[in-house]
Amino acid sequence: MHEGNALYDKGSYDEAIKAYEAAIALAPSWYEPHYELGQTYAQLKRPQDARKQLELALESDPKCWRCYQALGNLADDLGDRVLALEEYQKAVSLSPDKGQPRYNLAITYFRMQKVDEAVSALQEAERLEPAYASPYFMLGKIYYGQKKFYLAFDQLFQATKLEKSGPRFEKAKELMDVHVVVDEKLKGDAMGSHMSYCIARAGAIAPEEYRKRFPKAETYVNDLAEEEFVLGSFATIVGEMSQHQKGEAEFRRLVAINKAGYLAPFILLTSERFRTDLDEYQEKNPGRMEQFRKWASDNKISLEPIHPRCEVNWMGQTW
Numbered sequence: 001m002h003e004g005n006a007l008y009d010k011g012s013y014d015e016a017i018k019a020y021e022a023a024i025a026l027a028p029s030w031y032e033p034h035y036e037l038g039q040t041y042a043q044l045k046r047p048q049d050a051r052k053q054l055e056l057a058l059e060s061d062p063k064c065w066r067c068y069q070a071l072g073n074l075a076d077d078l079g080d081r082v083l084a085l086e087e088y089q090k091a092v093s094l095s096p097d098k099g100q101p102r103y104n105l106a107i108t109y110f111r112m113q114k115v116d117e118a119v120s121a122l123q124e125a126e127r128l129e130p131a132y133a134s135p136y137f138m139l140g141k142i143y144y145g146q147k148k149f150y151l152a153f154d155q156l157f158q159a160t161k162l163e164k165s166g167p168r169f170e171k172a173k174e175l176m177d178v179h180v181v182v183d184e185k186l187k188g189d190a191m192g193s194h195m196s197y198c199i200a201r202a203g204a205i206a207p208e209e210y211r212k213r214f215p216k217a218e219t220y221v222n223d224l225a226e227e228e229f230v231l232g233s234f235a236t237i238v239g240e241m242s243q244h245q246k247g248e249a250e251f252r253r254l255v256a257i258n259k260a261g262y263l264a265p266f267i268l269l270t271s272e273r274f275r276t277d278l279d280e281y282q283e284k285n286p287g288r289m290e291q292f293r294k295w296a297s298d299n300k301i302s303l304e305p306i307h308p309r310c311e312v313n314w315m316g317q318t319w
Contacts, residue, residue, distance in 0.1 A: 001033055008040055016040050031060035035067055047074050065094035069101045076108050084108045099129030106138060115142065133162035137172065144175065148218040149315040153207050175315050178202045183309035193238065193251055197308035200233035205314055222319060224277045228263045235263070253301050265292035270305040 004019030017040055023033035038053030051074055057067045072087035085108055091101035102125035109118035119142060125135040140155030156172040163169055180198045182191055203209055205220055213229075220226075235258035238251045257266050265288060268278050282289055296303055312319045 013040050013044055029060050031057040031064055063094050065091040081108055081112050097128055099125035099132040103135050133159050137168050149220055150207055151218050179313040181311050194309045196237045197234050198310040198312050200230050201312045201319055204230050224274050227267050231263050232258055262292045265289050
């Protein structure tokens, strides 16, 4: 058995088969060499031989949950999702404290587009085996696909604490980390003021910061109120900059707009993305837009859009 396992781990599958067969000859009623031989045949894409060995293993040990799990893997690989579910459910019933069969069950549910069932199976796997990384990676991927970015972050963060290297780790880190990208063509002090906008945005997106404002948030919502919050933070940064610092002239008007309480009207007038909010805003704030236009005219405030030359990348999205 040990010799067969060592050969299997090296990828010497034909030699491993001989070792497992020798073990079976010595102990024909022992389930484990049948199980290992079945796994080896599965690796060699010989599903019928694999199934025969796994069934022999179950004759020797009807409570072999790993055998049912392996039969589920065979069925799933062959595209028989219904049979795969049946086999995985048997594995689950025989392993009340194991996360792996529930993880495999979740994979098949997901492939059948039964997402709620997959999520439930993964949550149960995490509850049973908190140190098992795979359910966290998969549940993070599901939430990411649903654009529930903060839920995805929670799962991927836990996954990377458990599995600290490898392709899954690298992909998760790429999604989780907030990246600020500044236009390389900017020169001198101009870079600082443009970067400040993205620092304000990145700070607003950061899970810890966003959840202080919205404790139950599942994802980042960049609505009018959020844009106003970001520009308010940016205006504060600009206001703290030196009056002589180059590159900030186009943003300094935001300081006055913010102090006067007109950030929302400014956004509605200068950003096409929020034009659909204009009617609702005017209904709730009658006369406010006209007041802003007059105030801007009296104070010689430009109503041209701002153009920060940087972007924030997080969870595969760009802001």
